[in-house]
Amino acid sequence: MTERANGLRLMAVHAHPDDESSKAAATLAKYAAEGHDVMVVTLTGGERGDILNPAMDRPGVMENITQVRRDEMAAAAKALGVQHHWLGFVDSGLPEGDPLPPLPEGCFALVPLEEANERLVKVIREFRPHVIITYDENGGYPHPDHIKCHEVSMAAWESSGDPEAFPDAGEPWTPLKIYYTHGFIRDRILAFSEEFEKAGQENPFQEWLNKWRRNQGDMMGRVTTQVECGDYFTQRDDALRAHATQIDPNGFFFAVPLEWQQRLWPTEEFELAHTRVHTDLPENDLFAGIEQQ
Numbered sequence: 001m002t003e004r005a006n007g008l009r010l011m012a013v014h015a016h017p018d019d020e021s022s023k024a025a026a027t028l029a030k031y032a033a034e035g036h037d038v039m040v041v042t043l044t045g046g047e048r049g050d051i052l053n054p055a056m057d058r059p060g061v062m063e064n065i066t067q068v069r070r071d072e073m074a075a076a077a078k079a080l081g082v083q084h085h086w087l088g089f090v091d092s093g094l095p096e097g098d099p100l101p102p103l104p105e106g107c108f109a110l111v112p113l114e115e116a117n118e119r120l121v122k123v124i125r126e127f128r129p130h131v132i133i134t135y136d137e138n139g140g141y142p143h144p145d146h147i148k149c150h151e152v153s154m155a156a157w158e159s160s161g162d163p164e165a166f167p168d169a170g171e172p173w174t175p176l177k178i179y180y181t182h183g184f185i186r187d188r189i190l191a192f193s194e195e196f197e198k199a200g201q202e203n204p205f206q207e208w209l210n211k212w213r214r215n216q217g218d219m220m221g222r223v224t225t226q227v228e229c230g231d232y233f234t235q236r237d238d239a240l241r242a243h244a245t246q247i248d249p250n251g252f253f254f255a256v257p258l259e260w261q262q263r264l265w266p267t268e269e270f271e272l273a274h275t276r277v278h279t280d281l282p283e284n285d286l287f288a289g290i291e292q293q
Contacts (some may be wrong), residue, residue, distance in 0.1 A: 001239075004041040004178045007035045007036040007037050007120045008036050008037075008131070008135070008287050009036065009037040009038075009039070009128060009129045009130050009131075010028070010031050010036055010037070010039070010129060010130070010131045010132075010287075011038075011039050011041060011123075011124065011127060011129035011131070011132050011133070011175075011268065012024065012028055012038070012039070012040050012132075012133040012134075012181075012288065013041045013043065013120070013132060013133065013134045013149060013152075013153045014040060014041070014042055014043065014149065015043050015044060015135075015139075015143065015145040015146045015148070015149040016041050016042065016043075016046040016049065016091060016145060017042050017045070017046045017069050017070075017072060017073035017076070017114070017243065017246075017281070018046065018072070018073075018076070018144075018240075018244045018246045018247065019042075019047075020042070020076065020077075020080070020082075020235065020239070021076050021080070021239035021240045021242070021243060021247075022183065022240065022247075022253065023140065023181045023183050023268075024133060024181040024183070024268050024270070025080055025232075025235070025236040025239050025240070026229035026230070026232040026233050026235065026236040026268055027227045027229050027232075027270075027286070028040070028080050028082050028234045029079075029081055029082070029229070029235040029236065029239075030227065030229040030231070031286070031287075032080065032081040032082050033081060033232070036287075037083070037127075037148060038080075038081070038082040038083065039082060039083040039085060039127050039129070040077060040080075040082055040083070040085070041084075041085045041087055041120065041123055041282075042073060042084065042085070042086055042087065043087045043089050043092060043108060043116070043120075043145065043148075043149055043152070044087075044089045044090055044091040044092070044108045044145055045066055045069055045070065045086065045088075045090060046065075046069040046073075046077055046091050046246075047065060047066050047069065047090060047091045047094075047106075047107065048090075048091040048092065048093035048094075048101070049065070049069070049091065049245070049246060051065075051207040051245050051246075051249040052245065052246050052247070052248060052251075053244055053245060053246065053247060053249070053251075054248065055248075056244050056245045060232075061245060065177045065245070068245060069245065070086075071190065072242050072244060072245065072246075073086075073241075073242075073243075075239075075242035076239040076240075076242040076243055077239075078242075079235055079238040079239040079242055080235055080236075080239050082234070083127075085123055085127075087116075087119055087120060087123065088119070089106070089108035089111055089116065090106025090107060090108060091106075091108065091145065092101060092107045092108050092109040092110070092143075092144050092145045092148075093107075094143060095144065095279070096206045100144060103152050108144075108145050108148055109144035109145055109148050111167040113151060113152065113155060114241065116155075116168045117152055117153045117155040117156055117159060117166075118167065118169055120152055120153070120155075120156040120164050121156050121159055121160045121165065121169050121170075122166070122169040122170055123158040124156055124173055124175065125160055125170035125171055125172065125173045126170055128173045129173075129175050130175060130176050130177070130287065130290050131175065131176065131177045131178070131179065131286050131287060131290070132152070132153065132157060132175050132177070132178045132179070133179050133180075133181055133270070133287045134149060134153035134179070134180060134181070134284075135147075135149055135150045135153070135181065136150060136178060136180040136182070136222075136271065136273075137150055138150075139171055140181070140182075140183070140184075141152050146174060146242065152192075153178070154178075154273075157175060157178045160172065160173055160174065160175065161173060161174030161175070161291075175276075176187055176275065176276045176289075176290055177272065177274070177275045177276070177277065177279075177286065177289075177290070178273050178274050178275075179225065179270040179271060179272055179273060179286060180210075180222075180270065180271040180273050181268070181269070181270055182219045182222060182223055182269045182270065182271055183268070183269070184219065184271055185218065185219055185220055185223070185265075186212050186218035186219070186220070187218055187220050188247075188264075188265045189205045189208060189212075191264045191265055192205060192256050192260060192265070193205050193206070193209060193260075194265065195256075195260050195264060204252065204255040205255075219269070220269070222271045223270065223271055223282075224270065224271050224272040224281045224282055224283060225269070225270040225271070225272055225281075225282065225283040225284065225285075225286065225288075226267040226268070226269075226270075226282070226283075226284060227267060227268050227270070227284060227285065227286060228266055228267050228284065229266065229267065229268055230261065230262035230266025230267075233258055233262060233266075235290070237253075237254065237258070240253055240254075270286065275289070277290055278290040
């Protein structure tokens with residue numbers, strides 16, 4: 001775990017390999033390019049993920065899915081220019097009403113919070129991030145691993161700086177800010193939808209818009225921080241494509257032309273959940289209020 005001179009440190013905690021590329025990836029690439037240390041911590045190996053790209057549904061892939069997902073994650077981290085650490089838990093899958101896979105075979109969602117907390121605290125104390133990114137209380141969406149990721153991240157935020165907590169996990173380190181990432185913003189989808197209508201093209205987001213009108217408001221009401229990172233959308237897309245078993249290069253993530261994205265909505269959105277330094281809201285920088293250390 002290296003540290004660049006004069007840089008600040010940012011850690012993004014994610015449930016599965018590919019989450020780091022679909023949630024705030026351009027922000028990670030931006031800060032890494034600016035000389036800050038950026039680390040992605042992936043809590044599970046994504047072993048129970050389905051093959052979502054038809055081109056990868058071929059012999060030998062599912063049989064070796066654990067190594068395939070590790071190789072994909074390494075390629076994505078390289079595309080973003082970030083460090084990476086596996087926390088070592090096993091993907092819970094997406095039960096959709098079925099029971100969670102029981103321990104000891106492996107299921108992150110059923111791992112005792114204290115065990116997962118200690119393991120993440122150890123990485124935090126080694127890397128010493130000033131800022132942490134994770135998911136909100138709903139996990140971004142209600143996958144059991146995403147919800148557990150939120151719970152573990154918040155527990156580690158509290159205990160990593162406590163000298164009485166996990167004394168064998170390294171010297172205490174107190175992060176200064178922790179954010180939730182908010183990727184599914186209705187106003188952004190509306191902006192893209194209007195552009196599809198202007199171009200006379202079918203709107204791939206119509207089903208989403210119908211659901212939002214029926215069931216939920218816009219997450220922009222929770223956003224405190226928008227980071228301008230349009231110049232790094234290409235690296236984000238390269239990282240997405242690296243997760244070839246999960247991301248179809250002809251699919252949803254690439255439906256909106258890059259030029260539209262950079263022109264209409266060149267930011268990624270975050271919610272400042274807790275801070276130990278003073279900062280003025282709204283922000284445009286995750287390191288706002290933090291001095292170089």
